Amino acid sequence: MKTDILIVGAGPAGLAAADSASASGAMIDIIDDNFTSGGQIWRGGAAVQQDPRARELWQKLSAKNNVRFHFKTRVVHAVSPRQVLIESAGTSSIIETEKMILATGARELLLPFPGWTLPGVMGAGGLQALSKNGFPVEGKRVIVAGSGPLLLAVAASLIARGAIVTHILEQAKLPQMARFALSLLATPGKLKQAWQLQKILREVKYFSDSYIRAALGVNQVTGVRAQINGREQLLECDYLACGYGLIPNIDLASSIACTLDEAGGYAKVRVDQWQHSSVAQVYSAGESTGIGGVDLALAEGAIAGWAATERHDMAEKLFAERRRWQAFGRRLATAFVLRPELQLLCAPDTLVCRCEDVSFAQLQAHDNWRSAKLHTRCGMGACQGRICGAASHVLFNWEKDAGRLPFSNASIASLCSLSAAEDTANH
């Protein structure tokens, strides 16, 4: 299959990129591994969201005959920046493209603590995503913990599905939180959103300066040991939803050797003012280039789409909007910086790599990721270090190696078709 512009990710950034790029008449193909558009924030489909920007984007894009969506489809390997291997329900194929826009979003940062592998302990965004897709939470007592404004959005969405959110535990300290709340005056839309969330969450006990020390239970989480404002407390729950903010998803970008930058402890795709990466004709937009929320993702996506179709005049008009939301992203990173105590929660037998059952004590015997990986198989399981690699960065300050290809689980049939394509390319 051939296309002019391949967009990976149909979240806000990918949809905005498709919208602006499609004005040129170029053929646009959008790949996303979810069953419909919307990415994380508009999970369930851009068409059915309350946010009018989501519905408008969807209506415009679905009416265009130069835009093709490929859902339940994943890019699993990049042969080159012009050729990627995609896989969907038992089939695979190679897409050849002139240009690519990476709008692959972010994933949650999960940190290990005793009991975090118990059934019923999930990422905050993880439980939100499951419940949005039908996982029943009605009548369940849920503690939401970790860091960042996502905790409030998660709690509100769980309550909307009938869960009883008893506590929200935010690790950031009150003065940081107060400064962040004040700074929302600069973004009235976010202030309104915060006010609406506050109304929904008025019955929930919210504590800053608080975090989970351990999840308790035998076969299932039944409670937690939490540090709340300096004191330890035992709390009961049916589910613990715990996530420490977001980190950019750079798997595809790093597999095609895009230069990465480090910001606030995580790697993100380096882009210039046109959202162009260090690799020719490869653009990146949205949370793969840094965490900043939906408004920044939309602005960056639109700029990438205009720039990829040589409409730099149109892209430039969005620079001020992007600057505004980049500033919001920086305030977010400062307010919710992780406290050092979170590095000290693991017991010697706490599993850090849960795919390969590698404990904290086993990792302590090493002084870098490569050594730990070679000796313990840490990061070599199904998730390929997506969870333990990020956790090891926080715990030990280790830099994870670039992922091996394919960077996502792929069927043997796909890999065979890939080697046939590579043979053809080489001859």
Ligand SMILES: Cc1cc2nc3c(=O)[nH]c(=O)nc-3n(C[C@H](O)[C@H](O)[C@H](O)COP(=O)(O)OP(=O)(O)OC[C@H]3O[C@@H](n4cnc5c(N)ncnc54)[C@H](O)[C@@H]3O)c2cc1C
């Ligand atoms: C788990 C989670 C829950 C969140 N919930 C909220 C919320 O409730 N409220 C809120 O304000 N913000 C939420 N956010 C933040 C939100 O993601 C951003 O504000 C915004 O959606 C970023 O848009 P994006 O287009 O950059 O990325 P995303 O919306 O994340 O879209 C990226 C898309 O790319 C797809 N993708 C990635 N790699 C591949 C690949 N190799 N092949 C195919 N598809 C791929 C992903 O599946 C995803 O659909 C959440 C983030 C996460 C990680």
